[in-house]
Amino acid sequence: MPLTLESRDRAVLEGAKGEGAALAMRILVRMAEVQGATRLIDISGAHIDSSLYMGDATLEYAERLAAGGAAVVVPTTLNVAGVDAHGWQEWAVPSEWASKARRQMDAYEAMGCKPTWTCAPYQTEQRPGFGEQIAWGESSAIVFANSVLGARTERYPDLLDICAAITGRVPAIGLHLDENRAGQLHVRLHGIPEAVQEAEDFPSVLGHWLGGVARSRIPVLDGLVTIPNEDELKALGAAMASSGAVALFHWIGTTPEAPSLDAAFQGRSPEETVEVALDDLQRARAELTSSEGEDLDLVVLGSPHFSLEEFRALAPLLKGRRRHPGVRLLVTCGRGVKLIAQQAGLLEPLLEFGAEVTVDTCILTTPMLPSEIGSLMTNSAKYAHYTPSLLDRRVVFGTLSDCVESAVEGRVRRDDGPWGIAHG
Amino acid sequence: MADRVLPGHPIVEGVAKGPLLAADEPLSFWGGYDAGTGRIIDRTHALTGQRAAGAILAIPETRGSSTTTAVLLESVRQGNAPAGIVTRGTDAFLALASIVAEELYGKGFPVVSLDDEGFAEILGAAGAEILPGGEIRLD
Numbered sequence: 001m002p003l004t005l006e007s008r009d010r011a012v013l014e015g016a017k018g019e020g021a022a023l024a025m026r027i028l029v030r031m032a033e034v035q036g037a038t039r040l041i042d043i044s045g046a047h048i049d050s051s052l053y054m055g056d057a058t059l060e061y062a063e064r065l066a067a068g069g070a071a072v073v074v075p076t077t078l079n080v081a082g083v084d085a086h087g088w089q090e091w092a093v094p095s096e097w098a099s100k101a102r103r104q105m106d107a108y109e110a111m112g113c114k115p116t117w118t119c120a121p122y123q124t125e126q127r128p129g130f131g132e133q134i135a136w137g138e139s140s141a142i143v144f145a146n147s148v149l150g151a152r153t154e155r156y157p158d159l160l161d162i163c164a165a166i167t168g169r170v171p172a173i174g175l176h177l178d179e180n181r182a183g184q185l186h187v188r189l190h191g192i193p194e195a196v197q198e199a200e201d202f203p204s205v206l207g208h209w210l211g212g213v214a215r216s217r218i219p220v221l222d223g224l225v226t227i228p229n230e231d232e233l234k235a236l237g238a239a240m241a242s243s244g245a246v247a248l249f250h251w252i253g254t255t256p257e258a259p260s261l262d263a264a265f266q267g268r269s270p271e272e273t274v275e276v277a278l279d280d281l282q283r284a285r286a287e288l289t290s291s292e293g294e295d296l297d298l299v300v301l302g303s304p305h306f307s308l309e310e311f312r313a314l315a316p317l318l319k320g321r322r323r324h325p326g327v328r329l330l331v332t333c334g335r336g337v338k339l340i341a342q343q344a345g346l347l348e349p350l351l352e353f354g355a356e357v358t359v360d361t362c363i364l365t366t367p368m369l370p371s372e373i374g375s376l377m378t379n380s381a382k383y384a385h386y387t388p389s390l391l392d393r394r395v396v397f398g399t400l401s402d403c404v405e406s407a408v409e410g411r412v413r414r415d416d417g418p419w420g421i422a423h424g
Numbered sequence: 425m426a427d428r429v430l431p432g433h434p435i436v437e438g439v440a441k442g443p444l445l446a447a448d449e450p451l452s453f454w455g456g457y458d459a460g461t462g463r464i465i466d467r468t469h470a471l472t473g474q475r476a477a478g479a480i481l482a483i484p485e486t487r488g489s490s491t492t493t494a495v496l497l498e499s500v501r502q503g504n505a506p507a508g509i510v511t512r513g514t515d516a517f518l519a520l521a522s523i524v525a526e527e528l529y530g531k532g533f534p535v536v537s538l539d540d541e542g543f544a545e546i547l548g549a550a551g552a553e554i555l556p557g558g559e560i561r562l563d
Binding site: 031138160 | 435436450454455456459465466467468485486487489490491492493494495497498500501502514516517519520521523524527528
């Protein structure tokens with residue numbers, strides 16, 4: 001069946017709302033055809049990853065839409081930008097990059113998007129409700145919205161998310177539809193000690209392994225002993241969406257569409273069942289470290305953006321201590337969370353420690369790191385996954401306390417904790 | 425060996441000819457493709473270090489980041505995009521980059537999908553050409 005457009009869609013296509021809106025609708029309709037949609041549906045919110053400055057092309061695209069008078073018609077938040085609008089001078093960002101990234105930010109603000117500038121809008125903004133149809137970009141936010149909130153979004157790529165926000169419409173396909181949200185891959189733990197499941201870095205490691213196995217399928221996690229908090233779900237999802245293309249996972253007894261195994265699979269049989277053993281996870285954990293040595297120049301936390309709860313966990317670890325002069329400690333977060341953390345008195349211990357905070361962006365999306373920084377350490381699987389290729393630098397994956405101890409000592413310190421014992 | 429023609433499904437129409445770069449491994453263009461050189465930079469990928477600009481790139485699908493489209497669009501602007509891309513099944517990200525490139529710069533690139541069997545065949549081919557209607561000639 002071919003795509004059927006409503007008369008209001010055709011009017012936009014024909015220019016009734018200006019050239020910018022017509023361009024957005026043209027792209028949206030062509031994509032609906034590519035994806036085999038037969039109709040468009042309304043959305044009630046959007047999150048825009050197109051805000052990332054990736055060179056002149058993304059800037060020209062944003063300015064073309066804005067100059068054509070395009071404006072968003074649903075509440076729309078903005079993902080990270082290409083620059084920390086007010087703090088970039090403290091780092092190595094070239095001024096030409098900063099000014100072009102700033103122009104791109106202005107174009108999206110001119111279209112009526114909210115200047116949240118975070119990859120984790122669910123930390124401070126009104127959250128979409130269960131079953132709500134939305135169009136979100138940013139792989140880690142998409143998997144969180146679908147899996148943890150039970151809202152419905154396809155995996156919107158950069159360039160298309162803004163078209164959805166401008167038109168308020170999306171192709172009725174994929175994860176927008178009930179029947180496509182059933183689990184596909186049944187994931188069972190095989191002999192993984194409880195102490196390992198309770199390890200702080202377990203969600204990141206599991207997610208990193210699972211992304212490679214699931215690719216773009218919907219995994220269903222079964223038989224875990226822990227009840228994860230939101231930051232653990234954030235880390236799990238972000239890891240799977242980096243090593244794979246997972247946009248939705250179910251966790252029996254934890255996520256809203258998975259009260260039972262039967263519910264998670266919508267009564268169907270899994271396409272495949274996989275068992276994960278301890279050595280699969282040991283290997284996955286080892287993969288997140290690209291550097292064997294103890295050299296360390298920068299500890300970086302906050303991908304996806306650091307939450308208030310994470311600031312709350314970090315502050316006591318830093319209190320009364322001071323970083324080694326040869327190591328910087330950077331936290332990346334949204335400007336909203338930074339403000340709340342500041343008001344909660346959580347930033348003082350950081351600043352006294354000698355740590356720094358960057359908002360609006362992250363180390364992967366702005367060229368902020370000076371060349372003398374060659375060795376990084378992080379507790380984020382997403383940072384660890386992308387650092388070697390995007391930044392051409394070495395990285396060590398560790399827990400939050402490993403990261404702090406290393407920043408104090410000036411060289412990589414890792415406590416394998418339950419991983420080491422289980423290995424022994 | 426005689427040339428063989430596979431019946432592909434045209435996701436974005438067009439024709440293209442170039443050296444073939446094929447691997448049975450998904451690729452994220454963000455962190456995996458350098459728009460300034462057209463090289464594949466994901467060190468864990470089978471095609472790492474190879475220049476895909478002007479080539480027919482065959483990968484099963486994209487993976488990971490939703491920024492793949494932006495990187496690919498920038499590579500079109502800089503003249504470093506693959507001449508055509510072949511996937512196993514429809515990959516919307518690749519199609520989008522081509523569609524927006526056509527709107528902004530008047531030049532996209534063909535995107536063709538193959539079924540499992542066809543994709544397995546292209547993996548073993550020496551060269552490939554994308555013909556009108558999504559057909560792919562292997563040699």
